[in-house]
Amino acid sequence: MGRKLKEETPPIEPETPNDPEIKAEKKKKKRKNREPESTQQSPKRKLEETETQTSPESNERKKKKKEKENKEVGSEENGKRSETHEDGLVAVTGKDAMEAKYAPLKSFAESNLPSEVLRCCLNFDSPSPIQSRAWPFLLDGRDFIGIAATGSGKTLAFGVPAIMHIMKKRKGKFSKGRNPLCLVLSPTRELAQQISDVLCDAGKPCGVTSVCLYGGTSKGPQITALKSGVDIVIGTPGRLKDLIEMGVCCLNDITFGVLDEADRMLDMGFEPEVRYILGQTCSARQMVMFSATWPLSVHQLAQEFMDPNPVKVVVGSEDLAANHDVMQIVEVLDDRARDARLVALLEKYHKSQKNRVLVFVLYKVEATRVENMLQKGGWKVVSIHGNKAQHERTKALSLFKSGTCPLMIATDVAARGLDIPDVEVVINYSFPLTTEDYVHRIGRTGRAGKKGVAHTFFTQQNKGLAGELVNVLREAGQIVPAALMKFGTHVKKKESKLYGAHFKEIPVDAPKSKKITFNDSDDE
Template structure:
């Protein structure tokens, strides 16, 4: 639905459920719009139209999504040899600046680093013909909208603007009205799929106790037919804790959250894509746009903040026509929040059933074999694990790389010389350095006699004179 409109150069607002292919919906028109040497060779463009400055810009909210969109565009633009560069924080500046200097056709980036490089005059935005704002509602939630508006002011007035997202809050629509010219709003839904969630994702909601949740997750991860799984938590501390607990229980688990360095985040995602890790525990930084083939289960360890977050979390499974399973564990304290989400999405779980790791209906609903415990049997521990994936040195700003012990300069201190003295004179007869007074007058200064004062209970005692 998007391609015929976008290929004509018209402005587009694209809205569709997560997992329906929005990336190529804007990616293919971008790749067709840029001028590359292949166009000059075929006679479709003149040599003077070639430029080393970026011709298309895609702005995304998270680093993980930036990487994924860049990889998708590189794959799709391989035949025309389109140069695509991803620009995001957490990496060293120098490689990104060098790539911009050599020339690039499409830039995919996060708002902060794009503004940084544009402010340093390293990123030239004067030749941009197409701008895409991907997951614009997430940029609003993360507070990026002012930065996005600054980027828009640096672009040429005559350009094609496309805005894509699964949900469209009022502020995003007002942004579109200000910066887009007569946009075509395309909303893609299947006729038989009336709800906001994807129909081929089976949803299960259980009321669970917080102390029993790790045991429940361990048993759910041993369900029949389970492929790759993603476990979503609300806080960074919980994410790190659950990843560590699952690793101790024998699962090949990795973690992605904001407190990790960019190298560790990319290591976990690479290991997950490559199958070395089959459980990815993450915060909502991985809830947007991350597309990994073979994700069969999504577990909401903690109730999401709102219905939009719930939609994006469970959208990591059941993508591109595949089927998936979404399990949400609701704590007693989170029942009011869950009921708001349930009402907003018109789901059928207003009062989740009280469930424990030993409940029979949990085993039956999710296809967990009988006799399964909370520790993965050694015979099933076949994954290589997170340690098998190397951590790439990204030259992260603010992080100093420690040198090996053999390369560190060794400080050698000279031995301390002690001299025995008596009464100020050296016992070995060696000359003493002159005192300041002696140097000035040439004579040794006379020692002042020490005055002693008698005290009684901390106060100076006065001697009483005898009476006459």
């Protein structure tokens, strides 16, 4: 649990006469000192630098906080503030009543939720860190931003408050043909299905129904489910937009919206669809956004569709760090040597062909080639990637999860969000395009307190990411191979504490870029 922050005592100002003119002059000077005239605030206020009616003493405290490198992770309102500690946990400080209201939950009983709602939590001793901090705010109707790693219990962190929201709105009346009240957007089909499984089980004791909408499969059953009436819609942006345009999915009554893995969703190019879909929902909605990182694109999306003062809670760090329960082994190889080395590693790690081994590749065609190569070598293997039909992907994932076929080749569709139990080894046959995706990939093992192994092939083609990878390995206390160091340790535009900048925070009121035209004339 987060430690209580010690509040600093503001300096005491000398009393001033109760002269209205003096007070007015003093307020004018305070405003002038607080913000120079040359810097005008944009109408769209930054989420983490929201302008509030605070005293100079409060501004002084904020300044001191920044000097100590304590990041503000929430809005300041009525004396309440959320902050991140060095230990990675979050505490809420402020007025006593506000502090008690939003204090992290130590047990499920403290939530005072109905027993039927908490039935989905019977297998857990207490709420996870993100659940214990999210529930008090979400149950109070606050817009919420959660930054937490995958596998941290995020689905129930927003799922339980969503069910409570629906029960209060419906008041026990679940009519046939009703429009949904809750929307959950997910970047991939597999993650959407996983969320749907969790919310279907959690909502069943309460009479709350869900439907999962995703591409690669027939629209018929999905349309039928929508027409019969549901409470929660979970979907991928592409299929959901199609059904809205067909007139079979109405989101006008959505008053609880969730963007899960928001950074990944925008990375995949779904921003136009996300904006279109959110534009179809009720304007007076509660918005929830979960993301493993906080890039500029997600920042801007939150700024547009959320309340000006959302609560932002970080569990861990906004800077992505590798799971310390995973032993990371990096080999620098020639590209042509990877096939033979992969087979050698499978003979080492998967000799019994019983333990789960997940092999990541970069491209869809590469997944097919590696799968065929291993099958010809006598290995029992399945794969999931974008070129496969959805029923094939679902079947492959099911065989891998159940242990029927515990060796799987996957592209990055399996890198985030998926809860695959007992993956003992991850092999990165191809290094991903970003170090962030590398961290997510190896996070498929070493889950729930267990140890795992991540074996990675690094080639000359990946040398531009060498510096970032070295920093990740060092942060986790792993061995940095000498061959990797030969590529250099320089990190371009280094802003992140761990491995450089994936984005640059640009002020909302920054001037637009200018187009420069070059004259190709020989006279120049």
